[in-house]
Amino acid sequence: MELRHLGRTGLRVSRLGLGTLTWGRDTDEHDAADQLKAFWEAGGTLVDTADVYADGGAEYLLGRLLEGLLPRRDLQIATKAGSVPDPDRRFDTSRGHLLAALDASLERLGTDYVDLWQVHAFDPFTPLEETLQALDIAVSSGRARYVGVSNFSGWQLAKAATWQLASSGAHTRLASTQMEYSLLQRGVEREVLPAALDLGVGLLPSSPLGRGVLTGKYRHTTPADSRGASELAAFVEPYLDEEASGIVEAVAIAADGLATTALNVALAWVRDRPGVTAPIVGARNAQQLRAALSAETLSLPDEICQALDDVSAPVHRYPDQDWSTL
Numbered sequence: 001m002e003l004r005h006l007g008r009t010g011l012r013v014s015r016l017g018l019g020t021l022t023w024g025r026d027t028d029e030h031d032a033a034d035q036l037k038a039f040w041e042a043g044g045t046l047v048d049t050a051d052v053y054a055d056g057g058a059e060y061l062l063g064r065l066l067e068g069l070l071p072r073r074d075l076q077i078a079t080k081a082g083s084v085p086d087p088d089r090r091f092d093t094s095r096g097h098l099l100a101a102l103d104a105s106l107e108r109l110g111t112d113y114v115d116l117w118q119v120h121a122f123d124p125f126t127p128l129e130e131t132l133q134a135l136d137i138a139v140s141s142g143r144a145r146y147v148g149v150s151n152f153s154g155w156q157l158a159k160a161a162t163w164q165l166a167s168s169g170a171h172t173r174l175a176s177t178q179m180e181y182s183l184l185q186r187g188v189e190r191e192v193l194p195a196a197l198d199l200g201v202g203l204l205p206s207s208p209l210g211r212g213v214l215t216g217k218y219r220h221t222t223p224a225d226s227r228g229a230s231e232l233a234a235f236v237e238p239y240l241d242e243e244a245s246g247i248v249e250a251v252a253i254a255a256d257g258l259a260t261t262a263l264n265v266a267l268a269w270v271r272d273r274p275g276v277t278a279p280i281v282g283a284r285n286a287q288q289l290r291a292a293l294s295a296e297t298l299s300l301p302d303e304i305c306q307a308l309d310d311v312s313a314p315v316h317r318y319p320d321q322d323w324s325t326l
Contacts, residue, residue: 001042076115154194157192183251264298
């Protein structure tokens with residue numbers, strides 16, 4: 001699998017990442033092992049997790065697999081911290097909470113460092129400089145090699161990255177930002193992606209298949225074994241409207257013309273967007289993951305990319321575009 005630099009850093013990762021959101025919850029140890037082995041055999045290196053996935057179960061499971069299945073040095077482990085099960089606040093990015101969460105993650109993962117440590121979301125109740133100081137401490141102590149953020153809006157990302165670059169003293173620059181991005185969700189193109197490109201921050205798209213909808217599985221019905229038929233139905237439902245249906249049909253037509261799958265077309269489109277380093281792909285089993293990994297061999301023709309851009313283009317008006325052109 002082709003490797004790419006993560007933002008403006010020396011870290012090179014596979015251009016597809018393996019997501020572990022369902023590990024330890026819907027994906028058991030056997031299926032997780034099959035996925036990890038298939039990913040590694042395909043040349044994948046970046047494995048993304050978080051301390052709240054399955055209440056720590058995803059990290060623990062990944063750690064168990066790293067003990068004997070694959071050499072630790074062959075993978076780049078990315079995890080996140082900051083989400084909390086508190087009815088009064090969803091996120092806590094205070095220095096104390098973040099560093100304690102990192103130590104707990106390392107213990108579950110069975111490693112003394114992570115390759116990428118990410119703040120899971122912006123916390124309006126904690127001064128941003130306190131959060132960023134925790135990232136500096138994580139790197140200077142050797143517990144994290146690189147740092148990033150997740151679910152930061154454009155101004156939040158720009159403020160964080162600029163503080164790291166401009167404030168006095170030595171600070172660790174942000175390597176990445178993880179955001180939902182697909183043909184069905186192009187909101188990051190308004191402010192987040194321009195900021196990331198300007199600041200040299202690599203984008204790691206989550207849900208690159210539009211929460212599964214872009215595979216075409218919901219075109220005619222809702223499969224009984226799909227997310228749309230589970231307790232996650234509300235997660236899928238926003239992408240089942242008429243506008244999304246038109247985009248899904250366009251992807252299906254492109255796939256037919258290229259003699260490939262809708263999954264491959266949708267994944268190749270987001271993988272090769274400017275500023276993208278590696279879409280994060282989750283799967284129920286190794287067979288499903290291998291289907292996604294087969295997109296590695298696909299490069300979309302320019303005319304197909306343009307057609308998909310046109311049919312899925314978000315509305316960009318003032319001030320998202322140069323005001324003088326409006």
